[in-house]
Amino acid sequence: MVMLNTSLGYLNGLIKKKLSLDELEDLLFNMGFELDDVKGDDIAIEMTAERPDLLCVHGLARAINHYLGEKPKEYKTKKSGYQVIIDKSVSMRPYTACAIVRNIHFEDEMIKQLMQMQEKLASTYGRNRTKSAYGLYPLKGINFPIHYIAKDPKKIKFKPLGFDEEVTAIEIEQTHPKGKEYNWIAKNWKKYPFFIDDKDNVMCMLPYTNSEDTGKIDETTTEIFIECTGVDFENVMNVLNIFVTMFADMGGDIYSLEMVYPDKRIDSPDLNPEKINLKKCNAEKRLGLRLSDKELYSLLERTGYIIKGNKIFAPCYRTDLLHEVDVIDDIARAYGPGNFIPEFPQISTIGNLMxxxxxxxxxxxxxxxxxxxxxxxxxxxxxxxxxxxxxxxxxxxxxxxxxxxxxxxxxxxxxxxxxxxxxxxxxxxxxxxxxxxxxxxxxxxxxxxxxxxxxxxxxxxxxxxxxxxxxxxxxxxxxxxxxxxxxxxxxxxxxxxxxxxxxxxxxxxxxxxxxxxxxxxxxxxxxxxxxxxxxxxxxxxx
Missing domain, CATH: 3.30.930.10 (Bira Bifunctional Protein; Domain 2)
Known part of the structure; x- marks a missing residue:
C-alpha cells in the first residue's frame, strides 16, 4: 500500500463535483481505495501500488472524474524536432524515454504534489531507483541535442540540487542527501550515467540528483523536459506516459523527442491506447451479472477505458493490465461492491489440512x-x-x-x-x-x-x-x-x-x-x- 497525501480542497478543485469527506470515502471504497487519515483539510489516501498512475492527486482526480461520468480521452503529441542521443557506455542503465511539455503553469501545491509523485513512483514502480528513476527540468536553458552518456565521476564537476557550489560527481555520493541514500545502487559502477546538453552543461547524475543550474522547477516554469531512465525499456516508457498524461490533464501540450540509440531510433512518448480483448461472457460468469453491451461499455468508461464502436482500448498510462481478469476487476469496481447481491453457495465445502x-x-x-x-x-x-x-x-x-x-x-x-x-x-x-x-x-x-x-x-x-x-x-x-x-x-x-x-x-x-x-x-x-x-x-x- 502507498499513502497519497493531499488536501480535500485541492482535490475538489480538480474534480467535476465537489465532494464531502463522507462522499469521498464512499467513492474511494467503491474504487478499491481507502481514506486513511483526516487532519483538518489534509487527507491521506491509501492506494494500491499496482496503480502507479494514481500515485499523484491529479491521476486520482482523473480516475474520480471518469467514475463520475466524464468520458475518457486519447492523448496526442506534437513533434518537437529535438533529439536525445544515447551512448553505448550507459550499459548500467541502458534505457531512457523523454518528452517535452509546454504551457504548464506551476504553483506551490502543484510542485509539492509533483515531488511526492516522483518519489513514490521511484520507490514503488522504480523499485527504489534500482529499476528506474525520473527527472524533470525547466526547458529554458537546455541546449539540444541532449546526450545520455556514462563518464568518470571524478572528472565531472557540477552544482547538485540544493548546493551553492560545484563539487565533483564522486563527492555527491558522500555529501548530497540523495547520494548518501542511494549510493548502494552504484556500488559496482566505475562510470556513472549523466544527462549533458549540447554545450556540456550537466543536467543530472544518475541515480542521484539534478543540477541546481538546469534541473530546478519553480513557479515561473512553463515548459519542462522529462526523462525516465532504467534497466527496463517498457518500465521507463510506462512511467513517462504517466507523467505526460498528468501534465496534459493540467492543460499542457505534449511534444515528442527522437531517442537516438546506437542501433535504432524511437519517438518518445508513445501514447497510443492498447486494444483489450475481453469476452463479455467471461465477465458475466465471474461477476454473476447479465450486462448489455451498452451497460458493459458504460462501466468500462467509468474506469477510464476508451470505447471505439465495439472495441475496447486501455489508456496509455495503465501499466497494471496483465490479464482479462484485471479488466473484469475494473468492471466490478465500476458496478459498485454494494450493488452485488450475495447468494449462498449451492454446495457445501469442508476445509481440511493439506x-x-x-x-x-x-x-x-x-x-x-x-x-x-x-x-x-x-x-x-x-x-x-x-x-x-x-x-x-x-x-x-x-x-x-x-x-x-x-x-x-x-x-x-x-x-x-x-x-x-x-x-x-x-x-x-x-x-x-x-x-x-x-x-x-x-x-x-x-x-x-x-x-x-x-x-x-x-x-x-x-x-x-x-x-x-x-x-x-x-x-x-x-x-x-x-x-x-x-x-x-x-x-x-x-x-x-x-x-x-x-x-x-x-x-x-x-x-x-x-x-x-x-x-x-x-x-x-x-x-x-x-x-x-x-x-x-x-x-x-x-
Missing amino acids: RNTRIETKVRELIVGLGFQEVFTLILTSKEEQFGKMRLEGKAIFLDTQVDKSINMIRVSLLPELLRVLKTNQHYEFPQKIFEVGKVLFPDKKSETRSRESTYLALIISNSISTYEEISSVLNSIFLNLNISYKLKETEDKRFIKGRVAKIIVNGKERGIIGEICPKVLDNFKLDNPTTGFELDLDFLN
Missing part, C-alpha cells in the same frame, strides 16, 4: 514424544553461519541490500541454525535435544521463480557422551513409526567426524545426512560438548 501439513505435524509429534524440544529459527541468515562455520561451500540466494550486514542470505540448511541456538543456551542444563521442521530455499534456474523451496527436518543432541549410535537410534524410531524403509551409507562430509557420518537413503535416493558434528565446527560455534545430529529432506513424504 497432506504435507498433516505429515509434518505427525513428524513433530513423534519427535516431541522422543523427548526433543522444537525450536523456530529465522529463514534469513548469514553466509558465515551457513557455509563458513560449517566448513562448506555452496550456492544460495543472497540479499542484494540489507540493513544488518550479518543477515545476507536465505538458509539452505537447518543444522547451523540449531547449532546457533545451542550456542546461546549453554547456560541451561544438558543434555539438550532440539529439532526444527522448516523451509529452506535453493537457487534453481529451471524454476519459474529461479528458486526451489523444500521442507527440512534437522535434529541435534548435545551432551558429554553424545554418540553416532544415539542419534541413529532416534532416526530409526522416526522411520519405524512412519513405516518407511531406509538405509545408511558411509560417506565423508566436512561438517562431521570422518568415519562417524552417513548418507540417509530412501527409495534409492539420498535424502539427508547423519553423524557426529566435527570438533572444528563445534569450535566455530563456541560449543564445548560433543554434538550429534541429522538433517532430512521431508519432501519425499509428500
